Each structure stands twice: as structure tokens, then as C-alpha cells.
Amino acid sequence: MNSRATLFALAAAFAVTASAALAAPAPFVFAESGRAKAAVVVAEDAGPGAEFAVQELVDYLNKMTGARFPVATSPLKGWNTIYVGRPLSGDDRYEAFRIQASEDGRTLDLAGNDERGNAYAVYDLLETLGCGFWSPDNETVPFETNLVLSAGYEKSDAPAFSFRNNDEPFGDFAMVLKLRANTNRHRRDIQTRLDGMGGDAYESISHSLGNCQWVKSSVFFDAHPDWYALVEITDTNAWNKILRESSRYCGTNGIPTNLKGNWVRLRYIPCTMAQGMRDQLVKEVGDFLAANYPVHKSVSISTPDSSDYCHCAACRKLVDSDESRTSAVLYIDLINYVAKSLLPKYPKAHFNLLSYGAAYTPPKDAKRFKMGPGTGVAFAHHWRNHGVPINCCERFMPRFLGWRDVCDRFLFWEYYTNFHIYVNPFPNTDIFGPAFKFYLDNKFDGGFCQMTNSRLTPFADLNWWVKNRLMWNPNADAMALVDQYIEGAYGPAAPHVRRYLDIVLHAKRRQRWAWIGDYVDDTGNYLQPGDVLEIMRAMQKALASISKDPNIGRRIDVRRLAFSINHLGAMRYPDLIEPAKAERFRLAPWQEYSDGWKSTALDYLNSDEYMGARQLYGENDGSGLKGFFRYLDMLKETAETPTAWPERKLLSRVVAPAEMTGSPVRFAVTNDASGAPFSSLTYGWGGGEPKFMSPNWCEAGFTVTNDLEGVWYLFSNVSVDTTATNDPAAAYTGIYSPWYVGNFRVPNKRAEICSMRIARTKGDEGWRLACLGKWGLRPGARVWVMPGVVNETRNLGVRNFTLLSPEVFEKDVTLPGGIGSRHVSAAIRACEGAVEQKRDEIDRYFYAELDCLSTNGPGAINAPIAQSKDLSAFATGEKYVFARVRVSASDVLVGDAARVRLVQPAKAKGEEPERVIVDIPVGGSYGADSWQIISLGRVALEPGMVLGVVANDPATAAVALRDFVLVSPEFLETSVKAQ
Numbered sequence: 001m002n003s004r005a006t007l008f009a010l011a012a013a014f015a016v017t018a019s020a021a022l023a024a025p026a027p028f029v030f031a032e033s034g035r036a037k038a039a040v041v042v043a044e045d046a047g048p049g050a051e052f053a054v055q056e057l058v059d060y061l062n063k064m065t066g067a068r069f070p071v072a073t074s075p076l077k078g079w080n081t082i083y084v085g086r087p088l089s090g091d092d093r094y095e096a097f098r099i100q101a102s103e104d105g106r107t108l109d110l111a112g113n114d115e116r117g118n119a120y121a122v123y124d125l126l127e128t129l130g131c132g133f134w135s136p137d138n139e140t141v142p143f144e145t146n147l148v149l150s151a152g153y154e155k156s157d158a159p160a161f162s163f164r165n166n167d168e169p170f171g172d173f174a175m176v177l178k179l180r181a182n183t184n185r186h187r188r189d190i191q192t193r194l195d196g197m198g199g200d201a202y203e204s205i206s207h208s209l210g211n212c213q214w215v216k217s218s219v220f221f222d223a224h225p226d227w228y229a230l231v232e233i234t235d236t237n238a239w240n241k242i243l244r245e246s247s248r249y250c251g252t253n254g255i256p257t258n259l260k261g262n263w264v265r266l267r268y269i270p271c272t273m274a275q276g277m278r279d280q281l282v283k284e285v286g287d288f289l290a291a292n293y294p295v296h297k298s299v300s301i302s303t304p305d306s307s308d309y310c311h312c313a314a315c316r317k318l319v320d321s322d323e324s325r326t327s328a329v330l331y332i333d334l335i336n337y338v339a340k341s342l343l344p345k346y347p348k349a350h351f352n353l354l355s356y357g358a359a360y361t362p363p364k365d366a367k368r369f370k371m372g373p374g375t376g377v378a379f380a381h382h383w384r385n386h387g388v389p390i391n392c393c394e395r396f397m398p399r400f401l402g403w404r405d406v407c408d409r410f411l412f413w414e415y416y417t418n419f420h421i422y423v424n425p426f427p428n429t430d431i432f433g434p435a436f437k438f439y440l441d442n443k444f445d446g447g448f449c450q451m452t453n454s455r456l457t458p459f460a461d462l463n464w465w466v467k468n469r470l471m472w473n474p475n476a477d478a479m480a481l482v483d484q485y486i487e488g489a490y491g492p493a494a495p496h497v498r499r500y501l502d503i504v505l506h507a508k509r510r511q512r513w514a515w516i517g518d519y520v521d522d523t524g525n526y527l528q529p530g531d532v533l534e535i536m537r538a539m540q541k542a543l544a545s546i547s548k549d550p551n552i553g554r555r556i557d558v559r560r561l562a563f564s565i566n567h568l569g570a571m572r573y574p575d576l577i578e579p580a581k582a583e584r585f586r587l588a589p590w591q592e593y594s595d596g597w598k599s600t601a602l603d604y605l606n607s608d609e610y611m612g613a614r615q616l617y618g619e620n621d622g623s624g625l626k627g628f629f630r631y632l633d634m635l636k637e638t639a640e641t642p643t644a645w646p647e648r649k650l651l652s653r654v655v656a657p658a659e660m661t662g663s664p665v666r667f668a669v670t671n672d673a674s675g676a677p678f679s680s681l682t683y684g685w686g687g688g689e690p691k692f693m694s695p696n697w698c699e700a701g702f703t704v705t706n707d708l709e710g711v712w713y714l715f716s717n718v719s720v721d722t723t724a725t726n727d728p729a730a731a732y733t734g735i736y737s738p739w740y741v742g743n744f745r746v747p748n749k750r751a752e753i754c755s756m757r758i759a760r761t762k763g764d765e766g767w768r769l770a771c772l773g774k775w776g777l778r779p780g781a782r783v784w785v786m787p788g789v790v791n792e793t794r795n796l797g798v799r800n801f802t803l804l805s806p807e808v809f810e811k812d813v814t815l816p817g818g819i820g821s822r823h824v825s826a827a828i829r830a831c832e833g834a835v836e837q838k839r840d841e842i843d844r845y846f847y848a849e850l851d852c853l854s855t856n857g858p859g860a861i862n863a864p865i866a867q868s869k870d871l872s873a874f875a876t877g878e879k880y881v882f883a884r885v886r887v888s889a890s891d892v893l894v895g896d897a898a899r900v901r902l903v904q905p906a907k908a909k910g911e912e913p914e915r916v917i918v919d920i921p922v923g924g925s926y927g928a929d930s931w932q933i934i935s936l937g938r939v940a941l942e943p944g945m946v947l948g949v950v951a952n953d954p955a956t957a958a959v960a961l962r963d964f965v966l967v968s969p970e971f972l973e974t975s976v977k978a979q
């Protein structure tokens with residue numbers, strides 16, 4: 001049932017219960033046979049919100065009915081009355097609105113709080129009547145000459161978040177309110193109009209100190225160098241350079257004479273303890289509030305875009321006084337000082353600290369560094385997988401919990417795109433729902449979502465719309481909103497657009513550890529060639545389906561989405577050649593995609609849409625036209641038709657420690673007690689070692705050489721010792737891949753395409769295989785292992801990496817000498833509990849799923865080895881065993897959500913009890929229910945044994961098993977030639 005039908009049904013129910021004693025209920029009639037029956041009534045001195053709402057209401061009602069609706073300041077005799085902008089009684093919720101039709105059908109009252117509520121009421125009514133506002137140039141407005149609303153219809157609503165920033169590039173004032181947003185950071189002209197409707201919704205959370213907004217160094221540095229950060233330069237070259245050239249970033253005046261070593265003042269970083277700086281800050285913020293309060297009540301007291309901080313004696317003393325030694329204490333102390341100084345005069349003022357850069361890590365001593373009244377923290381968190389909700393990030397959650405101890409008001413600054421390349425499909429539409437629920441549950445006041453600036457980003461309009469709906473009501477069914485949008489916006493093309501979105505989200509879920517970064521050169525790698533071909537097919541159908549659609553906006557929207565055909569065709573051509581042949585897909589000549597890319601891009605460049613050239617690139621690469629022409633150059637470089645991947649000469653390849661390299665100082669190849677070599681990383685958390693991952697700091701791995709180029713399943717054999725009882729990320733393993741446009745390798749560009757957490761429990765230092773999944777490895781790609789950063793770990797070792805051909809891992813193969821691989825699926829009859837067989841409709845395979853929320857007990861998915869003679873014969877002796885599983889959880893970061901096991905069942909009549917031979921935990925996280933490959937290690941199999949998977953935590957919602965893969969040890973321990 002769509003939302004419109006639901007509302008009508010609810011309204012009808014109201015009519016029955018509320019009006020039994022009254023006269024026969026009558027619907028509210030707007031128009032009859034194309035003639036208006038209702039007049040819009042608004043007070044003469046109505047505010048800007050009511051006035052705007054009336055204009056919009058009349059315009060749309062006229063369009064919908066062909067009638068002309070009169071506007072008056074009091075009811076007109078003989079007409080029904082639509083009141084707009086009367087005070088909303090009995091509901092003082094921020095921005096609340098109410099729509100109420102009288103039982104007798106004579107009046108309809110549209111009322112809202114805070115002026116904007118009036119506009120929300122009007123748009124809500126219009127949507128109830130069948131309108132859809134998908135984008136400024138794509139709306140659906142039904143034509144209905146007899147327009148009515150059910151008798152006694154009533155709806156009231158209010159937003160969950162008070163700050164709902166609308167950061168999209170439309171530059172359309174009405175669209176902000178149609179999306180139920182209340183602020184617009186990018187457009188000053190729009191923000192000024194919004195301010196006129198009660199602008200106190202805006203929360204300032206940007207960088208503000210240094211030279212951004214307050215106590216600007218461009219004004220004060222020369223006279224007061226001591227207001228800016230004092231830091232020591234330990235690098236001699238850097239010091240000599242500073243002495244040689246006058247630096248934009250630092251100066252050497254105002255250095256205390258008693259300091260030894262080379263010190264400078266950083267112009268763009270404040271000394272937060274300098275009393276003069278504090279006085280000036282309070283003065284400037286006080287002046288701002290005096291001029292703008294209460295329309296603007298929010299002030300940001302935040303770091304510049306940097307992690308640097310002042311090392312003067314006073315600042316260092318404060319930083320060192322907390323066990324965490326976080327520089328955030330400098331800003332907590334400062335914001336408390338400002339709030340304390342100004343709150344008495346401006347009691348409703350908000351002082352926000354952006355937790356970012358130098359204010360990233362919370363302090364340990366929550367009592368001493370409690371943030372005072374009037375203050376709040378806004379979270380920005382780049383370093384995570386943006387394909388899963390923010391609370392699934394093992395680095396974000398401890399950080400959030402730490403801040404929650406010192407503060408009780410929160411805002412978010414979300415990143416919902418890849419800022420390095422906007423035109424790739426970015427698979428995050430399904431994470432908004434869980435993310436906003438997290439923000440709601442933790443009482444955030446709202447926030448700002450930094451999204452793409454380009455309407456050439458696939459699903460950009462959809463994401464803006466869904467995101468804004470959820471900021472109003474995070475409890476709404478996010479994927480139902482997605483369906484509503486696609487059906488409304490795309491009409492006949494909807495099934496094909498939905499198919500495109502399904503492929504993108506499915507591809508992300510195919511491999512749990514695909515890295516969906518927000519600042520990487522190319523996030524397209526999670527799509528496999530078959531996905532790209534399927535997207536091309538879907539978009540060809542979409543284009544055909546709307547070629548004659550009367551809605552021009554819709555036709556443009558579909559064409560914009562079909563840019564993907566050219567983009568993916570141009571970028572991924574070498575990947576597509578062989579799969580297209582196999583699937584009999586007519587791949588166009590290379591030139592068609594690259595020419596199509598250029599012509600669409602040029603059309604965009606010449607359009608007057610907001611952001612101009614930045615329509616095509618990320619915010620850093622796309623400053624002006626430079627990025628655009630760089631892209632064109634890359635397409636020129638690869639002008640010859642690209643070639644397919646080279647043929648593979650090996651079925652497996654082991655990369656031994658002797659072939660590995662690593663970070664200077666901390667990497668060495670050494671031998672264990674048995675004399676076997678391994679790559680060892682030595683590091684420590686004491687002595688100022690950084691707690692971030694960097695190849696320059698601590699890394700071991702190998703660089704892919706020409707002979708290893710190809711598509712492989714990739715395994716790393718790792719041992720790590722953690723100090724935490726349950727460490728979700730004792731180490732990480734992943735891949736940095738060069739960026740290719742067709743066959744052209746873009747110089748100096750590498751993208752992280754895969755990053756896998758390695759979970760360990762304390763005391764478990766055993767060697768274990770981690771499977772990164774299936775990836776195309778290009779020459780120059782770096783496959784790496786690095787220590788974890790959430791908890792202290794020690795002794796990270798890498799025994800080897802193994803590359804295994806998909807042929808061996810995905811198919812049953814048998815080579816001379818009996819080595820090979822086999823697949824063991826679940827036998828539904830042997831399973832326990834609510835286990836069902838299901839089918840993956842995109843990759844076309846069957847899997848077994850255990851529904852853990854069903855009442856049929858805990859359950860287990862079992863895959864007995866002795867399902868066939870061939871399997872029994874193969875599964876005798878030592879094999880490597882892998883499970884292809886998926887775990888859905890109702891909570892985030894459940895470390896032990898399920899277990900994959902190898903069991904020797906009980907022998908008959910009390911001879912031998914059941915014996916669990918292998919038992920490996922599998923993690924799950926709400927919103928990140930993707931397929932994972934779990935290694936059970938090298939085990940001695942017997943035909944009577946049973947492989948299986950069981951749920952292991954009350955928060956586990958479902959467990960799915962595709963199959964177990966058995967592989968002869970030869971493949972994982974030696975290099976095997978192709979036959």
C-alpha cells in the first residue's frame with residue numbers, strides 16, 4: 001500500500017469513530033468539475049512562511065484541477081475555507097504542523113509552528129493528494145477536476161531533528177522546504193530567506209578558529225603572535241626551508257627566549273590558552289550574538305581543518321594532564337570558557353565543537369573535562385567504510401562513547417559521497433536508515449550531510465530526497481521511501497532504475513570488506529564486470545521506456561542516470577571484453593563510450609547548473625576546469641581500444657616472506673622456532689608511536705608484479721597478539737590498487753579497494769588465513785597487513801599471501817594427482833530450526849538461511865560431507881576449508897554473532913559423543929550484512945563429519961550459508977601451474 005492510500009484509509013477510520021453523533025460526515029471538496037469550491041484564507045499580517053505556503057498551495061491546486069482558487073483574508077460566503085497560518089494550538093513541538101478537515105467538510109485548517117511549519121503542512125497535504133516533488137525539474141502533479149479530501153482528515157507531525165541541513169546543488173528555495181529541510185549551508189541567498197522564517201534552526205559546526213572566522217590570524221598574527229600555536233620543528237630540512245623563505249604558514253616572531261631548539265608560531269592554529277586570544281574570541285562571538293541573537297543562536301568554537309595544536313607550556317600541561325593526551329582538551333577548556341562568559345546574556349545560545357582534527361579523540365577523565373551548559377559536539381568521521389552505517393565502524397564507536405561521557409548534546413556532519421570522483425555509483429542508499437536511527441536513539445539534534453555536488457552522480461536526487469525524509473522521521477521505512485521515490489520519479493523506467501540500484505547494493509554486499517571510501521580515486525572496484533554489463537542493460541531498457549514520456553524532467557533524469565553506461569564503459573572496458581563475449585552482450589566499440597563520456601560531460605560543463613565544472617569531480621579534484629581537462633586527457637591517453645586481462649599462467653601463487661617488503665625500521669623477515677620464515681612487524685604504542693594506519697609507519701606486504709596480474713581470490717596468513725579481551729580489529733589487511741582509466745594507468749594514483757578487519761581474542765596468537773575476497777590485481781597494486789589501532793596490539797606477523805584462481809575456488813576442479821576443490825552445500829533435511837533454501841537472483845545461486853528470530857529454537861545449518869561418493873572420496877585427509885556465510889545482526893559490531901564449525905557427530909549407542917573439531921567466530925553488524933569468506937584452516941577431514949554454522953548471540957537475526965569450499969593444501973601452500 002503506498003503512503004497516499006494509507007493516509008486515506010486512516011482518515012476514513014477517523015471519520016467513523018469521531019463523528020457518529022454528528023451530522024453525516026462530508027469530505028472536504030477543493031474542486032468540482034474543474035471549478036474551485038474552496039477559498040484560501042490567510043491573515044492580512046501573515047508571516048513569510050504562511051504567505052509562501054499560500055502561494056505554493058494555490059499554484060499547485062490550480063495546476064491539479066485546472067481551476068483558479070481565490071485567496072482572501074476572511075472566509076468567502078458559499079465557499080469552503082482553507083485556513084493557512086492560524087496559530088497551532090495544543091502542539092508546541094518545534095516546526096510541528098497540523099492538517100485538519102472539519103467533519104462537515106466546510107473547513108480545512110493548515111497550521112504550523114515556527115513559520116516553516118506552514119509550508120510543511122501545505123506540501124504534506126499536496127503529497128497526500130498525489131503530488132510528488134522529486135527534484136526541482138521532476139515533479140508529478142496529478143490532474144483531477146473533482147478533488148476531495150476524506151471527511152475529518154487529520155494529521156499532525158513534527159521533525160525528529162531540529163537541524164536539518166539541505167546540502168544539495170539545486171539552489172531552489174521551494175525545494176528545501178519540499179524536502180522538509182530547514183537550512184542550506186551552500187546558498188547564502190536561500191539561507192537568508194529561510195532566516196526570515198525563523199532562522200534559529202541553523203547550527204554552526206564548521207572550522208572557526210585559526211584564520212577561518214574568529215580571531216583571524218590575517219588580522220592579529222603580526223601584533224599578537226602569542227595567540228597562535230607554538231610548535232617545535234624537528235626536521236632540519238623543514239627548518240632550513242623556513243629560514244630561507246618566509247612561510248605562509250608560520251612565523252618566527254614571538255618565540256619565548258628560554259626555549260631551546262627550533263620553534264615557530266603556526267599562523268593557522270590558535271593557542272587556546274592565551275588569555276589575549278580568549279578575550280578577543282569572547283568579544284567577537286559576543287558582538288556576533290549581539291547583532292544576530294536569537295535568529296542566530298549557534299556559534300562554532302572549533303579547530304581549523306588540521307590536527308596541529310599548540311605546544312606552549314600552558315597548552316602542553318593541559319594536554320599532558322589527561323591520560324589520553326588528546327589535544328581535544330584544549331578545545332573543551334576553550335569552549336567552556338566562552339560559554340560561561342556569554343551564556344548569562346544569551347541563555348539559549350549553542351556553542352558547538354566540531355570533533356575533528358585536533359579535537360578528534362575524547363579525553364579519558366570525563367569529570368575534569370565535562371563540557372558545560374550550552375555546549376555540544378558535532379561528529380565528523382572520514383576514516384571508515386562508507387558502504388556501511390557509521391556505527392558499524394570499530395573506530396567511530398569507542399570515540400563516540402568517549403565523547404558521550406563528557407557531553408550531552410550532539411550533531412552530525414555526515415559524508416555521503418566519494419569526494420574524489422562523483423560520477424561512480426556509490427553504494428550507500430541503504431545505510432541512511434540505520435544511520436539516522438542511530439542518531440535518533442542517541443538524541444542527536446540533527447546535522448549536516450555532505451553529499452555529492454553533481455547531479456551526474458547516480459541516484460543523487462534519490463539520495464537527497466530519502467536522506468531528507470529520514471532526517472524528518474528516522475523511524476520511517478527507508479527502503480520503502482526508496483521504492484516510493486523510484487516509482488514516482490521514474491514512472492515507466494522505475495523497474496530498470498530499481499534494477500540498477502539493486503545491482504549496486506548487491507555488489508557491495510557480495511564482499512564484506514570492499515572498501516567504500518569517501519576520499520579515494522576510484523570506488524568502482526566493488527562492481528564486478530557482470531554487474532557493469534547488467535547496469536548497462538538496465539539503463540538501455542530505462543532509456544527505451546521513457547523515450548516518449550510527457551514528463552521532460554523524468555526523461556532528463558533517466559538520461560542523467562544513463563551517463564553510467566558511458567562512464568563505466570570508458571573506465572572498465574578491459575574488464576568487460578571477455579565477460580561480454582561470454583554473456584553475448586553487445587559491447588560497443590571503446591570509442592563510443594569515451595566519446596559519449598566527453599559529450600555528456602561537455603553538456604554538463606556548459607549548463608548553468610549550480611557548481612558548474614564541479615558537477616563532474618570531487619571537491620578537491622574539481623576546482624574549476626582543471627579536473628575536467630585532466631579527465632579528458634586521461635581518456636585521450638587510452639584512446640586505443642583497451643585489451644582484456646592477460647591469460648593466467650598459474651592456478652595459485654604463494655607469496656613468501658622473501659618477496660615481501662615493508663615499512664622502514666619496523667619490518668623484518670625472521671624465523672620462528674621451527675625455522676620457518678615470516679615477515680615480522682615490531683612496534684609499540686608507547687613513546688609517541690602514532691595510532692593510525694600508514695604504509696610509512698608500520699606495514700608488511702607485497703607489490704603485484706606483471707606476472708601476477710589477474711583476477712584472484714586473495715588470502716593473507718597472519719598472526720597477531722592483542723591486549724584486548726575481544727579485539728574487533730587487532731590487525732587489518734587490504735589492497736591499494738593503481739587507478740586505471742581503460743588501459744591507462746593514472747600516474748601517482750592509488751585507491752584503497754579492500755580493507756578487512758582481523759578480529760582476535762587475547763592470548764590467541766595462532767596463524768590464521770584471512771580471505772579478502774575476489775579482486776582484480778593490477779601491476780603496482782599493494783597487498784598489505786597493518787596493526788590495529790583501536791586497542792594495543794603486539795607482534796604482528798605475516799607467514800604468506802596466497803593468490804588463488806577463481807576457477808579453483810568457485811568450481812569443482814580435479815587435477816592429476818587428485819588435488820582439486822569441492823563445494824559442500826547445506827542439506828536442508830539435516831538442518832535444525834527455521835532454515836529455508838533461498839536464491840540469490842543476481843548471481844543465481846542457492847543458499848540456506850536460518851531465521852534466528854523465529855520461535856523454532858536456536859537452529860543450525862548443517863552441511864554433511866558424505867552427500868555424494870565423489871565428495872566423500874575428496875574429503876578424506878587434509879584440506880583447507882572455507883565457509884561462504886552472511887550474518888545479519890540487530891546490533892552493531894557483534895564479534896561472535898555466529899560460528900562456523902566442523903563437527904564429528906556422536907557415534908551410535910554411547911560409543912563416542914559429538915566432537916567439535918573446529919569452531920570459528922564470525923562477526924556481524926547491523927546494516928552490514930554482507931557475504932564473508934571465513935577460513936576454518938587446514939583440517940583433517942573424514943567423510944562422516946559435518947560442516948555447519950550456528951547463531952551465537954541473541955542479537956543475531958539471521959545466518960546464511962552459501963557453501964563450504966574444500967581446497968587441496970597444494971593450492972594454498974605452493975604455486976600450481978595452469979594445466
Ligand SMILES: [Zn+2]
Pocket residue numbers: 229230270271272273274310311312313314315316
Ligand atoms: Zn598554547
